[in-house]
Amino acid sequence: MNENTTSTLDRLTKSATARLTGGISPTALMAAYSDWLLHLAGSPGKQLELVEKALTAGTNLMRFAAHSAFEPEVPAPHPAQTVKGDHRFDDPAWERFPFNLLAQSFLTTEQWWHEATTGVRGETRQHSEVVSFVTRQLLDMMAPTNFIATNPVVLEQTMVQHGANLIRGLQNFIEDTGASLAHTKPSTNHFEVGVNLAVSPGKVILRNRLIELIQYSPTTSDVFAEPILFVPAWIMKYYILDLSPVNSLVKYLTDRGHTVFMISWKNPDGGDRDLGMEDYLRLGVMAALDAINAVVPGEKVHATGYCLGGTLLSIAAAAMARDGDSRLASITLFAAQTDFTEPGEIGLFINESQVTFLEDMMWQKGYLATGQMAGAFQLLRSNDLIWSRIIHDYLLGQREEMIDLMAWNADATRMPYKMHSEYLRHLFLENELARAQFRVGERAIALTDIRAPIFAVGTVADHVAPWKSVFKIHQLTDTDVTFLLTSGGHNAGIVAGPENPRRHYQISHHGANECHVEPDAWARTMPEHKGSWWPAWAEWIEGKQAGRPRVAPPATGNDAAGYSVLEEAPGSYVHQP
Structure with a gap:
């Protein structure tokens, strides 16, 4: 057999295995558990500690069982505690015998296994976290x-x-x-894109193989001179930024007098398998900027990226700075990472074994399934x-x-084979962007070249882009950074309409020459503000244009430059299943 034949056989085998394991590499799991077991076997002190904890917990449970059998609603004398945010046993019905005993037995077992799978000397940190995470998932099933x-x-x-x-x-x-x-996709009841989702009026003025660019219609008689471009992540449909009107950031900005443009990504299929990061940069961010410059000539753009869209925007901004392209007035990053050394629990799925396994799974179809x-x-x-x-x-x-x-969350998207492989390898595994080794056009880029001011938003309960990871933008750039930390998670924290009374946030400005502050110290010292963070961000962008008069809204598209109106918003790509 030649090398291509054997390689194809390997890929087909792993692809078939992936269908049985849900895309999780069994080799990666076995390596993690082997590391844990071997180091635990060589740690008699840890073993004695676990035996002592098991005996103590068992004794407490037996006492509780005997006591609660006669007093059915007595609280546990030494109750096992649920982790923060675990509400499974909140209902008062769990306080009655025998259900209180069942709950305490489960929580005690969960606590013991947490102790057993953490703190074993010599074990690789990622392996420890993988074993703890997977063990917790298995226990939660029971x-x-x-x-x-x-x-x-x-x-x-x-x-x-x-x-x-x-x-x-x-x-x-x-x-x-x-x-x-x-x-x-599952039923979304009465929600429908173009009917009561993504309904901000606008026109599609650009369509290429990868994006549609929407120019939203003005709702005020005059507008700020500098437009805003949104670069959403391609793992989501763009309309999270244009949900129902009360939660639409697009509507909020157009009502304040901003000219807003939005990238709507194509939902790729097998025919797009060879689209890579360079294509997303060239056909996405750069193509959109060219169109905006034709519609609003002579004006810089306030570019805003969300999640992976923010990472891509950071790459684009660094490449533009390297090449002397000064079209960006500012850069805003919503829950977007530029350093991937601490990506949270999603990083448990990212190592050489797992990435290779995912690549082989994607190789057969040409994309990562929804x-x-x-x-x-x-x-x-x-x-x-x-x-x-x-x-x-x-x-x-x-x-x-x-x-x-x-309803938006149920509208999933795919990712092409080449792009996702490059993303996982160059950003997650090698962390090339933070190390100034990521290459655009065969030349490395550095975030330190960026001079446009940055506004970064992190969310307290983000499991996808932990806020302390987002906070690292301070260390990676040599420009002014305004950082805002808001309540909520990766999605709900960003979609914080101005009428939401439960939101709160902290915000500060950090000059290019100021000393570093660690994130925990920052969070302890920054005052808390009540309400949505949207007004604070809008005022920051408007402050960059202070002293400039508002102007008449620009025409929709530019026929002479080849940006004619193609169709009404929300366009066609957003409807692709």
């Missing part, structure tokens, strides 16, 4: 909340409703399974996004009322 017979809330509802909840749950399960097998990335993100918050939904939808037979953000 939680008493997940079964009819051991969940008092489900039992009570089953008796009250004479089993009707289980019948509805079965119907929900059949509906969801059918949608999954048919590769269609459910693969979504499934990985769901695992990071499995109690909230998987098990609680199973209980709610299938055991209690209820459907959570759909909101605009949930």
Whole structure:
């Protein structure tokens, strides 16, 4: 056999294995567990500690069991505590015997396994985190909340409703399974793109192989001179920034008098397998800037990137700075990382073994399927996004009322083979952007070349781009940085409409020549502001144009430059399944 034949055989084998494992490399898992077991076997002190903890926990549980059998609602004398944000046992029904004993037994077991899988001397840090994470996932599968017979809330509802909840749950399960097998998105009830989502009026003025560019219609008689460009992530549909009107950042900005442009990415298929990071840069950010310069000539652009779109924008800005291209008035990064050494739990899925496994899985189809990335993100918050939904939808037979953000979240996208492979290898594995080794046009770029001011937004509960990782933009650049930390997670924290009273944020400005402040110290000292952070960001952009008069809104497109109106917003690419 020649080398191509053997390589193809290897790829096909791993691709077939991936379909059975959900894209998780069994080799990577075995390596992590072997590392943990071998180091634990050579740590008699750790073993004695675990035995002592097991005996103590078992004794406490036996005392509690004997006591609670006679006093059914007595609290545990030494209760095992749930982790922060774990609400599985909040219902008062879990305080009654024997369910209180079941809950305490499970939480005690979970705590013991956490102790067993962490703090083993000599074990690789990533392996330790992988073992702890996977063990937690396996334990969560067996939680008493997940079964009819051991969940008092489900039992009570089953008796009250004479089993009707289980019948509805079965119907929900059949509906969801059918949608999954048919590769269609689940029902989003009354939400529909172009009807009550992504309804800000505008026109598509550019379409190429990868993007449509939307120019939104003005809602004021005059506008700020410098336009805003949004670069959303290509792992999501753009309209998270133009949800229902009350949660639309696009509408908020146009109502304040801004001219707004939006990139809408194509949902790639197998024919786009060879699209790489350079294509996303050239056909995405740079093509959009060229169009904006034709529509609003002579004006710099306030470019804003979200998640991976922010990472791509950072690459574009560094390349532009290197090449003397000064078209950016400012750069805003929403929950976007430029250093990938601490990417949070998503980093557990990123090592050489796992990346190779994913590459082989993508190689056969030419893209990463919609459910693969979504499934990985769901695992990071499995109690909230998987098990609680199973209980709610299938055991209690209820459907959570759909909101605009949930409807958007169900509208998943794919990623082309070459781009995703380059992204994982060059950014995650090699961290080339932070190390000034990422190459654009065969030449390395450096974030330190950027001189445009930066506004970076992190969210407190971000499992995708942890805010302390986003905060590293201070260390990686030599320009003015305004950093804002807001409540909420990766999506809900960004979609914080101005009428949301539950939001709060901290903000500070850091000059190019100021000394570094570590993130924890920053968070302790910065005052907290109530409400949405949107006004603070809008005022920052408007402050960059202070003293300049507002102007008449620009024409839609520029026929002479080849940017004619192609169709109404939201365009065609956003509708691609």
